[in-house]
Amino acid sequence: MKEILPPLLIMEKMVEKLQSYYPSHEHKKEGTIQFNLKHLEKSIDCYIKSDKESLNFFEGTVEKPTVTVKSSFYDWLDLAGGKLNPFFGVVSGKLKFSGDTTFFKVLPRKQLKNRLIVPVDPVTKFERNPTRYWQIPGKVIILNASPRGENGYTEFYLNPFINGMQKHTEVEMVRLNKFKINPCIGCFSCWMDAPGKCVYREKDDHHKLADKMFEADLTVYAFPIYADGMPGILKNYFDRSVSRAYPYMIEGMNRVRHPRRYINHNHSMVVFSICGFFEMINFEPVRAYFKALAHNRHTPVVGEIYRTTAVGLYGNPFTYKFLNRVLLALSDAGEQIILKGKIKKTTLKTITKKIVGKPKDLNKINEWWDEKKGSGDYNY
Numbered sequence: 001m002k003e004i005l006p007p008l009l010i011m012e013k014m015v016e017k018l019q020s021y022y023p024s025h026e027h028k029k030e031g032t033i034q035f036n037l038k039h040l041e042k043s044i045d046c047y048i049k050s051d052k053e054s055l056n057f058f059e060g061t062v063e064k065p066t067v068t069v070k071s072s073f074y075d076w077l078d079l080a081g082g083k084l085n086p087f088f089g090v091v092s093g094k095l096k097f098s099g100d101t102t103f104f105k106v107l108p109r110k111q112l113k114n115r116l117i118v119p120v121d122p123v124t125k126f127e128r129n130p131t132r133y134w135q136i137p138g139k140v141i142i143l144n145a146s147p148r149g150e151n152g153y154t155e156f157y158l159n160p161f162i163n164g165m166q167k168h169t170e171v172e173m174v175r176l177n178k179f180k181i182n183p184c185i186g187c188f189s190c191w192m193d194a195p196g197k198c199v200y201r202e203k204d205d206h207h208k209l210a211d212k213m214f215e216a217d218l219t220v221y222a223f224p225i226y227a228d229g230m231p232g233i234l235k236n237y238f239d240r241s242v243s244r245a246y247p248y249m250i251e252g253m254n255r256v257r258h259p260r261r262y263i264n265h266n267h268s269m270v271v272f273s274i275c276g277f278f279e280m281i282n283f284e285p286v287r288a289y290f291k292a293l294a295h296n297r298h299t300p301v302v303g304e305i306y307r308t309t310a311v312g313l314y315g316n317p318f319t320y321k322f323l324n325r326v327l328l329a330l331s332d333a334g335e336q337i338i339l340k341g342k343i344k345k346t347t348l349k350t351i352t353k354k355i356v357g358k359p360k361d362l363n364k365i366n367e368w369w370d371e372k373k374g375s376g377d378y379n380y
Contacts, residue, residue, distance in 0.1 A: 007039050007044050007073050008044065011044075011057060014080065015055055015056070015057040016057075018055055018107055019054060019055045021108035022054060022108055027105040027106055028050070028052050029106050030050060030052065031049075031050055031065075031100075031106070032047050032049045032050070032062050032065045032066050033048045033050075033067055033069065033103065034061060034065035034067070035048075035068075035069050037069075037070075037073045039073035039074075045059070045061050046058060047061065048107075049062070055106075065099060067099035067100050068097065068098045068099055069095070070097075071089070071095045072094070075094045075095060079095065118246075118250060118259065119246050119250075119260075119261075121259035121263065122250075123252060124265065126266045127298055127299075127300055128253070130266075130268050130302050130341055131302070131341045133266070134302075134340065134341030136338055137217030139172070139215060139217055140165055140169055140170065140216060140217070140218045141172050141215065141218075141219050141220070142158060142174065142219075142222060143176055143220065144158065144173060144175045144222050144223075145176040145221060145222060145230065145233060145237070146224055147177050147226075147231050148177070149175045149178065152224060153224065153274055153311055154222050154272075154274055155173075155222075157274055157310060157327075158173075158220075160327045160328070160330040161220075161330040161331065164333060164334020164336075166334075167334075167335055168339060169338050174212065176233050176234060176237065179204075179205040179206075180205050181204055181205060181206045181233065181240060182203070182204045182236070183236045184198075184236070184242065187199060188247075190243035191247040192247070196243055196261050198240060198243045206240045210241060214264060217264075217266065218268050218269065218270065218302075218338075219267070219269045220272055221272065222272040223273055224275065224310070225275035225276075225282055225286070228285055229286055230273075230289070238293065244260065244261050245261060246258055246259045246260075246261060252295055253295060257295060260297075260298060263298075267298075268300050268301070268302045269290075269297075269300070269302070270303040270305065271301060271306075273305070274306075274307045275306075275307075276309065276311045277308060277309070278308055278309055278354070278355060279354075280308060280352065282308070283306040287306075302337065302341050303333070303337045303343045305333060305343070305348070305351060307326065307352065308352075308354065308355070309355045313355075326351055326353075329347050329350035329351045333348070
């Protein structure tokens with residue numbers, strides 16, 4: 001169980017970090033810095049001893065220190081972190097020094113960024129404006145993330161969309177339920193111990209699937225809404241994909257993100273989802289997730305297709321005409337996304353046209369579920 005670290009341990013960790021910079025430090029001297037700190041009405045006495053080789057931390061007091069600092073623990077941290085100017089700290093009474101204050105030069109101020117070579121993965125013109133720099137993708141991969149695979153309604157609605165895309169490029173369907181992907185355990189081994197290699201690398205199919213997905217210029221993530229979000233098998237896939245990024249943080253579009261280990265220039269994605277409810281608001285959680293994913297994966301979303309009442313439209317004689325309009329519009333959307341990198345508003349309007357749920361419709365749905373109960377016939 002994680003617990004808050006005590007101040008002495010925080011001080012020790014600070015000295016350990018300073019020591020990592022110390023070997024190349026220009027102001028090495030022999031002496032001690034005594035700290036008399038207050039925290040939550042308790043006294044904290046400790047000191048740093050320096051010589052020509054190292055900085056060392058000790059609890060307690062030392063006789064005749066080179067310099068002494070008296071302050072609250074928080075004020076010292078602000079001073080060490082550059083948030084508190086020492087002059088204003090003294091004037092305000094937050095800091096009290098005695099002894100040779102020039103001795104503080106023994107503490108290095110070298111920053112970690114000067115010791116690292118962070119991978120370069122800048123924001124691209126395509127990422128900022130994919131439509132303007134659009135090129136017909138050479139290969140599209142559809143990741144059907146329905147746990148029911150080819151038996152689900154997701155694939156039924158995908159088929160006309162795929163047919164439209166296939167008129168202009170190569171399209172491959174991949175069914176996620178055919179792959180074994182263990183959930184991420186948050187061990188950070190793929191970042192720290194064996195960079196880029198998950199502990200499950202040889203024990204499941206994630207690495208094989210990720211390599212296949214990397215072949216695509218355009219990826220379509222297709223799935224039904226499960227428990228107000230995406231199915232767990234798709235979330236497992238995304239969580240495990242952290243192994244394909246570096247742990248470092250770089251500037252992205254308006255916020256930071258991780259650089260990629262494998263860079264596929266001009267890669268984009270489409271979100272394709274269905275649900276049984278009547279309202280479009282049910283897609284808001286996944287819409288927000290994929291917006292964040294697009295930024296962190298450096299992969300813009302060029303199309304979003306969401307269809308409510310997907311189950312209710314199927315096999316209902318009174319909605320048969322409307323269903324066929326939706327299917328034709330999905331085929332058009334497939335062509336449009338390949339040729340232009342976007343879907344026309346009129347096409348999306350047809351695909352997403354709302355069916356207003358009336359009390360009698362809800363009664364029919366509830367009766368259907370009640371009739372199926374215990375029958376074993378759940379391949380709806």
